[in-house]
Amino acid sequence: MNIGIIGAGTLGMTLGYRLSQAGHRVTVLETGAQIGGLATWFDYGDFTWDKYYHVILRQDEQLLSLIDDLGISPRMQWKETKTGFLWRGKLVSMSNNWEFLRFPVLSFPDKARLALGILYIQRVNDAGPLERVTAAKWLTRVFGRRVFERIWEPLLLSKYGVLYDRVPAVIMWATIRRYYKTRSKGDGKETLGYLGGGLKTLFEALERGIIEAGGSVETGAAVTEILAGEAPGVAVRVGDEIRWFDRVISTAPSKVLDRLAPETKLGAVSASSAPNYLGVVCLALVLKRPLSPFYVTNLIERGMPFTGVIEVSALTGTDEMEGNHLVMLPRYDEPDSAWFERPESEVATEFLHALRRVIPDIESNVERFFVHRAKHVQALWIKEPPKEQGPRHTADGRIWSVNAEMAGRDTLNNNAIVQVANAAAQAIGAMGAPAKAPTAAASRGR
Ligand SMILES: Cc1cc2nc3c(=O)[nH]c(=O)nc-3n(C[C@H](O)[C@H](O)[C@H](O)COP(=O)(O)OP(=O)(O)OC[C@H]3O[C@@H](n4cnc5c(N)ncnc54)[C@H](O)[C@@H]3O)c2cc1C
Known part of the structure; x- marks a missing residue:
């Protein structure tokens, strides 16, 4: 089948790779300038690393098995890490x-x-x-x-x-x-993992896999409409162009699909019990010296504008970062919070001002800083999620919705997303091709 996938995040790229492996021709359409979605990478000046922080756990079986299939498991690194708590203005280790x-x-x-x-x-x-x-x-x-x-x-x-x-x-x-x-179980020490080169290594391998199987991945390709029209094909609008596929799968949040294809009711089904979304405002600091020995510092004192301290280089070491240290200060908040609109300099000033209470010489340590923001990060089911948690599709199977909301109660993580993608690839494959596929000649500009 000729399958169009909307979104080149972990879900869209994994699904694209799995469907390519099963013999389908896949086109992944991504609105952003690069692939990876929330797990994409960022140019920090002397080095490139994940835009947000990502850790891989030993029990992330689905993700590790994908990494294995892609032949990049030699790039997996496992490290013993330390955890800290910020309590009464002091950093306390509990590792x-x-x-x-x-x-x-x-x-x-x-x-x-x-x-x-x-x-x-x-x-x-x-x-x-x-x-x-x-x-x-x-x-x-x-x-x-x-x-x-x-x-x-x-x-x-x-x-x-x-x-x-x-x-x-x-x-x-x-x-x-x-x-x-x-x-x-013995000494209570913690071991965490990451991919050498960051998650960019994973996304480049997924892209290679899709292309080698005859598919393609297009960035700067925002889908603005899904035109169900008459069977058997399904069209999407990308800029001025209409593109035809046998099946179209959206990996965007249900609310987005609601706008792209309101008549399908695929988004609206979940809108009746839609999850709340939390976004993130994250200050990334490139430092000359380490801040602490901890990968994660939990805040158990109130009144800080950020919600934790993640010292990425405490996990990865500094070789990946040209000798720099990388620390992230995230703040999880609702998408309509004023923090998403405030100027970057204001966010940085306020976060650094609070950090100075704990690390008085922080300013002299900062080489560069960047403010990253994303409004739809975690689908939080306050109400019980619908019993039917799997991928949803129109009766004729032409349009599918597969997204992170289907990870249900799991925490925000790539392993759960890969699991959703694997299950969806099976379900889509099991449904088989539509009765009569559009011809190649008809696949453009209709
Ligand atoms: C701060 C932070 C920390 C995290 N920490 C960890 C961690 O430690 N370990 C871990 O495993 N996971 C972690 N995660 C979670 C992980 O990044 C996500 O679970 C995963 O990236 C979600 O992938 P996705 O494909 O479902 O969604 P997304 O990454 O949001 O991808 C959806 C894609 O669809 C595109 N899109 C949307 N609408 C359209 C359209 N109309 N046309 C074309 N494209 C469209 C978007 O641009 C986006 O690229 C973290 C995430 C964040 C933000």
């Missing part, structure tokens, strides 16, 4: 069992309660009841009020902002289970 015992934020009985609570959560396999209780209520029940107030409440606030007291427990259940598995 192994010994440091956990000395962790000053909690009393000994509270630490026991925290450890037991986390073990208990590993044993909860039926998350169904956790759909109907808020994370705040459930975490208080499992860990007790003090542990909740000192650890979980600030973390919930920093991760979900204004939505924090509406987030269902099931989301925190999935998050805690995902990150617990990064710690070794």
Whole structure:
């Protein structure tokens, strides 16, 4: 089949690669100037790295198996990393069992309660009841009020902002289970992974795979309309051009598909119980010196404008970055937040001003800074997601919607997205070709 895919993020590119492997001719259409979507790369001056921070976990089986299929697994790197907490203006390490015992934020009985609570959560396999209780209520029940107030409440606030007291427990259940598995059972040390060259390595390999199979990937190609028209083909409008395919698959959020093809009702189906979206405002700092030894520093004190500190080079080392250090300060917020409109210099000034409370000489350490923003980052199902979570399509199977909202309760991660793409590729392949495909001659300019 001749298949058009809207969006060259992890989902669109993985789907394109899988469908190419199955013998279909794929065209991926991407509105942006480069492929990769949220996982794209950025030119930081002396080096190129991911625009946002991305870590790969050992249990990311679907993503690691894709990396393997693409022949780039020799570029996977695994490193022992450290985690810190910002508490009362100080950075405190909690990177192994010994440091956990000395962790000053909690009393000994509270630490026991925290450890037991986390073990208990590993044993909860039926998350169904956790759909109907808020994370705040459930975490208080499992860990007790003090542990909740000192650890979980600030973390919930920093991760979900204004939505924090509406987030269902099931989301925190999935998050805690995902990150617990990064710690070794023996000494509690954490191991995390990344691809040499960043996720650019993954996207270039996916693009190669699609092109070698006879397909193409086009950037600067915004799809503005899907014209279902009469069967068997389906057309999309890209600028002044009309392009014809046997099937068109949108990987954009349902709300976007609603605008592209309102009559299909594919977007509207989910709009009745649409997820809330969180966006991110992220200050990326290229530094001369490291900030801390921690990959992640969790903020358990209030009043910071950003929601965490991610020291990317604490994971990757500085060889990937021409000797520089790279730190990111993200702020997760609702898409209509004023933070998305404020001038970059204002965002940087306010974030750096807050960071100076902890690192007084931060300004003298900054080589360059960049403000990255994306409004639709995490599809957060406050209401229970629809039972039917798989890809949706029109009755005749010509138009499909496959997007990150279908990762359901999973946290924001590429592994879950690859899983959605793999399942969709199977479903689309299983449906087979339309009764009569448009001829090659008819495939342009109709
Ligand atoms: C700050 C941050 C940190 C993260 N950390 C991690 C991490 O540590 N580990 C991890 O595994 N994952 C992480 N992720 C998540 C990961 O980046 C995402 O899950 C993944 O990139 C989502 O891919 P996607 O293809 O579903 O969506 P997107 O990347 O949003 O791709 C959708 C694409 O569709 C394009 N598009 C939309 N409309 C149209 C149109 N009309 N025509 C043409 N193109 C269109 C968009 O331009 C975009 O490129 C992080 C993400 C962010 C933002």
